[in-house]
Amino acid sequence: MAVDVSNYKGLIFDMDGTLIDTMPSHLRAWEQTAEQFHFPFDQEWIHSMGGMPTQKVAMQLQARYHIDIDPQKVADTKTGLFAHLIEDGSIIKCTFDVLKQCYGEKKLAIGTGSNQTNAFKLLEHNGILPLVDVVVTAADVINHKPNPDTFLLAAQKLGLKPSECVVFEDTEIGRQAALAAGMDCIMVKDGQLYA
Structure with a gap:
């Protein structure tokens, strides 16, 4: 249109x-981060957080799943993984x-x-x-x-x-x-x- x-x-x-x-690269980076930090990876929910900074998404993850993670560490890991996928x-x-x-x-x-x-x-x-x-x-x-x-x-x-x-x-x-x-x-x- x-x-x-x-x-x-x-x-x-x-x-x-x-x-x-x-978004496919962001989702792949989040999936890899979830594996490293042992939290559930809900692709649809992560996608719905699009536009929100990575650290804020990590804080939302903490609240959503009641898990003990360091949001800054999670955000740094995800950002680092995404940086390798940036040209995709x-x-x-x-x-x-x-x-x-x-x-x-x-x-x-x-x-x-x-x-x-x-x-x-x-x-x-x-x-x-x-x-x-x-x-x-x-x-x-x-x-x-x-x-x-x-x-x-x-x-x-x-x-x-x-x-x-x-x-x-x-x-x-x-x-x-x-x-x-x-x-x-x-x-x-x-x-x-x-x-």
């Missing part, structure tokens, strides 16, 4: 699962096409829950970094998705009001963050865009 973004001055894209198909992610064509079409015409930002190092590696590896004006990662905000801070900071750095921006997201947590920021949200599902 083609989406009309003509009413917006700024486009803010989530990264994982929205612009770059990294491929471009998601429907959103990348929108980004390319709007390059030079609208202000473009990335608003991701990924850590800074992995985010910049992924964006660079896929040729996206030179196309965007602003990148906001987990390191740039305290309150992550579903809180609106990631997207509000992206809009602020673009010099735009929230109402002048639209967000592209693939998770419910991300959609909640966009709506909480006062922005419209276009969802990406199975390689299609849904306004």
Whole structure:
């Protein structure tokens, strides 16, 4: 489905699962981490946490399964495993096409829950970094998705009001963050865009 973004001055894209198909790599890294730390691996639940920083997911795991793990150690392990799988992610064509079409015409930002190092590696590896004006990662905000801070900071750095921006997201947590920021949200599902 083609989406009309003509009413917006700024486009803010989530990264994982929205612009770059990294979810299989993230899930593989989580599965390997679960084996190392002996906690259950629920692929669907982990996927639903998409957009949330790794350490916060580890804290959620601790609460969900009532297990005694060090969330920082779990997060560091998962991040390290993912770093080895980083080049497995491929471009998601429907959103990348929108980004390319709007390059030079609208202000473009990335608003991701990924850590800074992995985010910049992924964006660079896929040729996206030179196309965007602003990148906001987990390191740039305290309150992550579903809180609106990631997207509000992206809009602020673009010099735009929230109402002048639209967000592209693939998770419910991300959609909640966009709506909480006062922005419209276009969802990406199975390689299609849904306004």
